[in-house]
Amino acid sequence: AAGDEATAGVSDLDRPHRAVGIVVVPLPFGDATELSGVYRFRSGAPFTPGYSSGVDANMDGVLGNDPAFVTAATDAAHGGDWSCVAAAVGGFVERNSCRAPDDHTLDLRLSLELPGPGVSLVIDALNVLDHEHSLLDTSLLAVDPAGSITGSSTNVVLPVVANPGFGSPLRDLSLGRTLRVGMRIGR
Numbered sequence: 660a661a662g663d664e665a666t667a668g669v670s671d672l673d674r675p676h677r678a679v680g681i682v683v684v685p686l687p688f689g690d691a692t693e694l695s696g697v698y699r700f701r702s703g704a705p706f707t708p709g710y711s712s713g714v715d716a717n718m719d720g721v722l723g724n725d726p727a728f729v730t731a732a733t734d735a736a737h738g739g740d741w742s743c744v745a746a747a748v749g750g751f752v753e754r755n756s757c758r759a760p761d762d763h764t765l766d767l768r769l770s771l772e773l774p775g776p777g778v779s780l781v782i783d784a785l786n787v788l789d790h791e792h793s794l795l796d797t798s799l800l801a802v803d804p805a806g807s808i809t810g811s812s813t814n815v816v817l818p819v820v821a822n823p824g825f826g827s828p829l830r831d832l833s834l835g836r837t838l839r840v841g842m843r844i845g846r
Contacts, residue, residue, distance in 0.1 A: 669705050669755045676702040676761075689772030691779050699764045705755035708744060708799035708825065716817060726751045727799040736821030737799075744799065752799070757826075763790045770843070777845045785837040793828035 683695040708727045710716050716725040727733070729747040739745055743757040767784040799822060806818020 673705050673755065674702045676700070691770060691772040691777070693770050695768045695770075697764075697766045699762070701762045703759035703761045706757050706759060706795060706797045707754050708741075708752045708757055709797055710817075710819070711798040711801040711822060714802055714817070718815070726754060729799070733799065733821050736823070737825055741826060757797075759793075759795050760791075762792060763788055779843045781839075781841045781843050783837075783839040783841075785839065786834055787836060789833060789836050791828065791831055792833040794830045794832055796822065796824045796827050796829050798822045799825050 678698075678700045680698040681695070683693055686692040686694060708729075709723065709725050710727060713722055714725070715722050719725075728751050729744055729749070731748050734741075734745050734748050737744060741757060744752065747753065747756070765787040767787055769782045771780045771782075772778075773780055800819040801822045803818040803820045808815060808817060810816045
């Protein structure tokens, strides 16, 4: 509906900045001998700071879609390192207001001409930067196991604490560096 806060914010797919650079340098050891590289950059993926896994804070029946309510103590617990959290003190964070780190990749190729018609040795170094591509912990708040749930039939108060792992990697999804050696026949 118009004015619904759940529709405010950026798309889950919003990556406003992207760039690709390609360099090919011919080497003086034959017609098909060259060194090339491809560099790629894109903005970090947006995410919404919320509650720990399995918590349905607004009781809509969907786990993991509830934006966190930010207090000054919550922001202070995270050292004020996240401007998207600091901007929401005293209210709910905006959907997808935080961003993961930017992605950088670099692939290199050395192609060496060998004796014979159109035969080349190709050596590829993939993901040379080995930039960490991680699944981030988006849980700003966790339920305090020592606390108790309070409230009435229409208003439930969860005992929450700041999640010290907010924004840190949960799992590394990068493929690592790869060296590939092959032969190319034909032009």
